Amino acid sequence: MSRTSRTYWAPGAAVAAALVFAVGATVAAASGDGAAGAPGAGARAPGLYSPDAGFARDMAVHHQQAVEMSFVVRDRTQDEAVRxxxxxxxxxxxxxxxxxxxxxxxxxxxxxVADEPPMSWMGTGHSGHGDGHGTGTGAAQDPKPGALMPGMATKEELARLAALDGRDAEVLYLQLMTDHHKGGVAMARGCAAQCATPAEKALAQGMVEAQESELKLMSDMLARRGAAPRA
Known part of the structure; x- marks a missing residue:
């Protein structure tokens, strides 16, 4: 494998340990082993508005957009590194x-949860719905106009990505994904600090490490295309 390939695949490997640990904890939880990190028969499940539940809901939505953008750019470029x-x-x-x-x-x-503002779990709880799990730290920044959460792209940006080809599509994708990762890292840090479920905390910390590595990689990829992350 070339040096370029080794550099590229490292970010994905950084989260692998957390994924394996979390999968094991999930299976153990399903079998009733409450000591595994996820609640089993003898453990109390996180509350509806807890950081554990809020992070799971919000990061699932955040991740879905990253998946969609990634499939879009694969159809808009022939560059193997970006694909x-x-x-x-x-x-x-x-x-x-x-x-x-x-x-x-x-x-x-x-x-x-219909009445749960995105990322409200990162603040002092949910508008009075706090259940004692939160710490009141790491409040999220407001998203840009038209975006659901910090770092997420707007509908207009997604439409623009889908309309571009080649280098232009590569640059916009890398810029959008850089913003996306920055928002994701902030959210994952919030869970690593506030979530009570050990397996989820481990997964969140793995996300931080992997996405920070990918941010450096994307900066390099943009530079090779004569571009830079957006301010």
């Missing part, structure tokens, strides 16, 4: 999204 990078993000984040939604099922919690 491989996009596939790695789509595969990794689709798997993580499935795990987060699976935990919500195990906890008997809904995947959508």
């Amino acid at each position: 491989a990078f996009a596939y790695d993000i789509a595969n990794t984040q689709a798997n993580q999204r499935g795990m987060l939604l699976g935990w919500l099922d195990l906890w008997g919690l809904p995947k959508v």
Whole structure:
């Protein structure tokens, strides 16, 4: 494998240990082993508005857009480095999204809560719905106009990506995904600090490490195309 390939695949490997640990904890939880990190027969499931549940719901939505953008750019460029990078993000984040939604099922919690503002769990609780799990730290920044959460692209940006080809599509994708990762890292740090479920905390920390590595990689990929991350 070339040096370029080794550099590229490292970010995906950084989260692998957390994924393996989290999968094991999820299986153990389903069999009733409450000591495994996810709640089993003898453990209390996270509350509806807890950081654990809020992170699972919000990061599942955040990841879904990354998966969609990655599949879009794969059809808009023939550059193998960008196509491989996009596939790695789509595969990794689709798997993580499935795990987060699976935990919500195990906890008997809904995947959508109508009166829950996005990322409200990162503040002091949910508008008076706090259940004692939150710490009141790491409040999220407001998203840009037209975006659901910080870092997420707007409908107009997604439409523009789908209309571009070649280098232009590559640059916009890398810029959008850089913004996306920055928002995702902030959210994952919030869970690593506030979530009570050990397996979920480990997964969140793995996300931080992997996406920070990918941010450096994307900066290099943009520079090779005569571009830079957006301000």
